[in-house]
Amino acid sequence: MIELAQLRDTLRVRPVDGMATLSGYDAASTELIGGKSEANAQLAKMQQKLFDAHDVLFASKQQSVLLVLQGLDCSGKNGTIKHVVIALNPAGVRIASFKEPTDEEEEHHFLWRHRQELPEPGELSVFDRSHYEDLIVPLALNTSDESEVDKRIEEVNEFEKELVEGGTTIIKCLLHLSYDEQRERFLRRLRRDDKRWKFSLGDLETRRKWDEFQAAYGTVIAATSTELCPWYVIPSDHKWYRNWAIAQLLLGTLDSMGLAYPQPEFDLETIRAELAAPN
């Protein structure tokens, strides 16, 4: 297994002049592991370790974790949930999938609906898309002026700082997919009876604005990758690599949190004597 520091160091976004240029990140990279079979073997072992580490988080009910999954259509947000998050005890997991806001949600501050889905102490929440959609989409589609986006960036940094100070560890993953691999995945999705429902014509509209979205992502993640809450760019053209990398990041993070089972003091002999009583 890889050291957390090396993993973070390799995956962390590195903005230049306040901008992350995503075309400079190889979406097909597999640099940290020998290959698919090794990654899958490690993932299988990590699944048990993830269950155990998350169980301590759940039991101790002091801290919490928020895993943010951002990425374009087909980048593997749901795949990550199905292969990594599925390993955890569902009783301590909350998944929030953010679609287009409803009318009720539109009437509130943009962070209102995300606050409803934050992890309670002991929980791990997954944001499948997140508050970042409210920054990236207006920027890519040019529907907000720059000062409005800048204001939201500040609010998001403040929001996340507040969460961290309250005991939530945030792991922000951008699932970085190439233009060509997205094409292949769309085509596969359309061919399969059990996957076609995931496709919508709106996905193509977003794809038409590929460059605009890449630029918007670059701007937003550069401006919101802080010491407290850095962004990781997860090469996602290979699903096995994406799963392996996110599992490593999650497991390494849980292991670094200094979690321990609470040890209530009971007088075991008194309890034993009581339990021994017949009904």
Place this chain on the structure above:
Amino acid sequence: MIELAQLRDTLRVRPVDGMATLSGYDAASTELIGGKSEANAQLAKMQQKLFDAHDVLFASKQQSVLLVLQGLDCSGKNGTIKHVVIALNPAGVRIASFKEPTDEEEEHHFLWRHRQELPEPGELSVFDRSHYEDLIVPLALNTSDESEVDKRIEEVNEFEKELVEGGTTIIKCLLHLSYDEQRERFLRRLRRDDKRWKFSLGDLETRRKWDEFQAAYGTVIAATSTELCPWYVIPSDHKWYRNWAIAQLLLGTLDSMGLAYPQPEFDLETIRAELAAPN
């Protein structure tokens, strides 16, 4: 694999004169399957099938499922989640664990907090304890008068009828545990550093009122086991049997719901042509 009708028929509660006498149900029964290794082998196969069946529910977003898990401390509500529910795509699962109501919850109708956790179309919700606590506990502790409990029983039946009519299939499982097996599980829990946190002295208080709780369960499940929403008594002294039986019930139910993937009509050639365009 066993037929759903036979399974339901065997596990379903059978009140006599409006009362279910739990001592008449064998908590250690394993009557429907050859033994532990056969049950575990079938469970492993069912986990993949459960994933697939739930995926269709999730995709079609028409119906939903509510799995109610009731039972005393150590009866295996969380074990069921860890061994059965864990097989499902977490994106389509919601787990609600109902503890003592908070002050805010106390101010509302007793069903208010359960309504917040109902499954959306396409989801499966698990109630780890449920609205039934609000009937069973006052009855066992004799803190409500009979007419108040009767009123709640009517309200629960009405509530569940409304859910079924809205497209939710409800599976109600009473995890039936014997007095002796509960003792063994408490002792095991107390011995283990990673389990001790689950124990509280309040658990012993409930155990002291074993007969009262058995009677209250008997009354309540008899009065709320309807044609639409029957109660199943799951013999839970053997964890492997409990997991196997609930997995069977859940899988059989999903398979009986007539679910199908939605098939949107796309003109594949037009989409292919668009996708072929270079960036």
